[in-house]
Amino acid sequence: MAQMEEDRVTLWKRLFINRDFGLLFLGRLVSQIGDGIHYFALTWLVLDLTGSGAALGSVLTVSTLPGILLSPFAGVIVDTLDRKMIIVGADIIRGLLALALAVVYRLGILTMPILYMATALLSLCGVVFGPAISASVPNLVEKEELVQANARNSFSMSATGILGPIVGAVLLGVTGYFGVFAINGICFILSAISEMFIRFPKQEKDSLHVAPEQSEAKAPSPAGQFITNFKQGFAYIWSNVGLRTMIMFALALNFMANPIFSVVFPYFGKEILQMEASHYGLTQSSFPAGLMLGTFLIGALTQRFSKHQLLSWGIIGQGVLIVLMSIIAFPAVHLHLSPTAILASIAVPTMFLGILNIQVNVPLNVALQESVPDNYRGRVFGLIDSLVQMLVPVSMALFGVLVDIIPTAYFLIICGAASAGLGMAMGRSPSIGALYDEMEVKPHSMEVTF
Numbered sequence: 001m002a003q004m005e006e007d008r009v010t011l012w013k014r015l016f017i018n019r020d021f022g023l024l025f026l027g028r029l030v031s032q033i034g035d036g037i038h039y040f041a042l043t044w045l046v047l048d049l050t051g052s053g054a055a056l057g058s059v060l061t062v063s064t065l066p067g068i069l070l071s072p073f074a075g076v077i078v079d080t081l082d083r084k085m086i087i088v089g090a091d092i093i094r095g096l097l098a099l100a101l102a103v104v105y106r107l108g109i110l111t112m113p114i115l116y117m118a119t120a121l122l123s124l125c126g127v128v129f130g131p132a133i134s135a136s137v138p139n140l141v142e143k144e145e146l147v148q149a150n151a152r153n154s155f156s157m158s159a160t161g162i163l164g165p166i167v168g169a170v171l172l173g174v175t176g177y178f179g180v181f182a183i184n185g186i187c188f189i190l191s192a193i194s195e196m197f198i199r200f201p202k203q204e205k206d207s208l209h210v211a212p213e214q215s216e217a218k219a220p221s222p223a224g225q226f227i228t229n230f231k232q233g234f235a236y237i238w239s240n241v242g243l244r245t246m247i248m249f250a251l252a253l254n255f256m257a258n259p260i261f262s263v264v265f266p267y268f269g270k271e272i273l274q275m276e277a278s279h280y281g282l283t284q285s286s287f288p289a290g291l292m293l294g295t296f297l298i299g300a301l302t303q304r305f306s307k308h309q310l311l312s313w314g315i316i317g318q319g320v321l322i323v324l325m326s327i328i329a330f331p332a333v334h335l336h337l338s339p340t341a342i343l344a345s346i347a348v349p350t351m352f353l354g355i356l357n358i359q360v361n362v363p364l365n366v367a368l369q370e371s372v373p374d375n376y377r378g379r380v381f382g383l384i385d386s387l388v389q390m391l392v393p394v395s396m397a398l399f400g401v402l403v404d405i406i407p408t409a410y411f412l413i414i415c416g417a418a419s420a421g422l423g424m425a426m427g428r429s430p431s432i433g434a435l436y437d438e439m440e441v442k443p444h445s446m447e448v449t450f
Contacts, residue, residue, distance in 0.1 A: 036164015
């Protein structure tokens with residue numbers, strides 16, 4: 001019996017590292033699946049109600065605006081308030097909103113204004129939920145376990161990227177919109193319940209420094225303190241050269257990567273290669289499959305190579321793969337290939353792009369989590385989220401115009417070469433190298449409060 005208990009504990013540790021991170025991981029997994037189910041059902045519901053692509057676009061825009069506008073301010077909230085309360089509260093609110101949508105739909109009074117309002121509120125919850133999770137992970141695991149923790153989070157995101165739409169489609173066919181919203185709401189509530197049992201470490205917070213001559217003056221208002229904390233977050237990032245450089249490179253990479261996958265590859269597959277929808281769908285699923293494979297490799301790779309090397313090599317490798325994929329875009333090549341050969345020539349490198357993406361994202365997240373103090377972590381992640389989301393529509397629009405002007409083969413060569421160049425620059429950056437060197441000697445504390 002004792003051996004069975006020991007085996008059970010060992011299995012739990014191998015899967016989830018420790019009890020508290022395991023509960024956080026499972027809660028986040030359920031939340032992410034719920035998000036995937038919700039937005040799949042929302043897409044079809046808007047089209048059922050309106051039959052308008054413009055209406056669908058407006059709802060999706062409403063879902064992104066809170067992240068663009070409020071993420072930096074959300075970081076202040078994450079650093080100021082109790083993160084456990086934020087994480088649990090966000091899931092409870094999302095659960096209640098989904099259940100309310102189910103009731104409203106069943107009563108036959110669901111309208112587009114209600115959907116707009118619910119979508120905005122759900123997005124607001126996500127704005128604080130994401131940075132709170134990212135800021136909490138380093139406090140729930142040991143320093144040497146951060147790679148494993150981030151790999152598991154990446155696995156969760158890739159798995160839910162596949163499962164969310166599939167589960168949403170099945171539920172929609174079996175239960176209809178009422179069942180989808182009701183089950184989704186229950187899942188969010190269950191996620192919140194699991195997160196209630198997490199033993200979050202004591203959270204470091206900024207203290208307000210008041211000059212002695214001002215000690216009897218009126219204390220700053222909550223709004224004044226909020227603005228002060230917001231400015232301190234910007235000042236901290238700007239004063240840290242390695243961190244500032246890392247963030248600038250990460251933004252440049254995201255500026256290129258998002259439209260490559262969302263604009264260039266679909267145009268490449270449909271308009272240039274004339275792929276069937278089913279074949280292109282397989283190439284789309286090969287990327288998250290690569291992400292999942294990458295999570296099994298990253299632990300071993302970090303034992304053999306430095307995180308700085310993995311980050312640089314991963315970006316260079318992705319750039320090289322994109323350049324190689326450009327060969328298929330030349331008519332002299334793809335016009336002489338069978339549909340199966342075209343599928344393989346796109347799906348295989350796309351899978352390796354997913355594998356390499358893990359080798360980039362995990363070292364990048366670990367660097368941010370280890371180098372940023374706990375009392376600034378929410379603001380740093382909130383600012384990054386906001387900047388990334390602000391750049392997405394700009395990069396999408398720009399690449400959408402360029403892909404019509406520049407022949408796809410040459411456009412892919414340009415994008416791939418630019419990515420490889422960024423990877424080499426990051427590998428040679430002394431400030432980023434110093435940031436990783438500092439991480440190797442920085443102590444990591446885990447004082448858990450019950």
